[in-house]
Amino acid sequence: MGILMLISVPLLIYFFPLENLIKSNFSSQKIYNSTGFKIINDWLALIFGDNKEVNTVIIFKAQIFIAFAYTYHYLNWFSKTSVIGWAKTLELKKMILVLGIWILSIALYLYNYQTGLMVLFILSMIHVLAEFPLNVLSIKTIFQKLISK
Secondary structure, eight states: OHHHHHHHHHHHHHHSOHHHHOOOOHHHHHHHHHSTHHHHHHHHHHHHOSOHHHHHHHHHHHHHHHHHHHHHHHHHHHHHHHHHTHHHHOOHHHHHHHHHHHHHHHHHHHHOHHHHHHHHHHHHHHHHHHHHHHHHHHHHHHHHHHHHO
């Protein structure tokens, strides 16, 4: 199922008309403009040149794809945890810490969405950096299995 999603969603993003993929309102535009995501679009516009109509479609579809990749990464985490046996090594103290961080994250979003977004972005970056050793080990193991066959 995960592989099917990995292949089909980018194709849907590419082929679906833009107006079927986005829903915009003043609140979401305000949040978008106040975060660093606008900078990504500015860089993409610089890369793709001056054609505003084409750029708008490409840029928004690129943003949608980035959101999909980010979400897919987190959904894929559940399958990784079963492979590495994460739940078997989880102690009560660590579980309480994770639950506390999750509750604090929700509370931050409820208090101020932009603050929640920025704090969770920082946590996400820490997550990505901390996951590098696991990614290296996974890639190394995959190549070892492929070579030994």
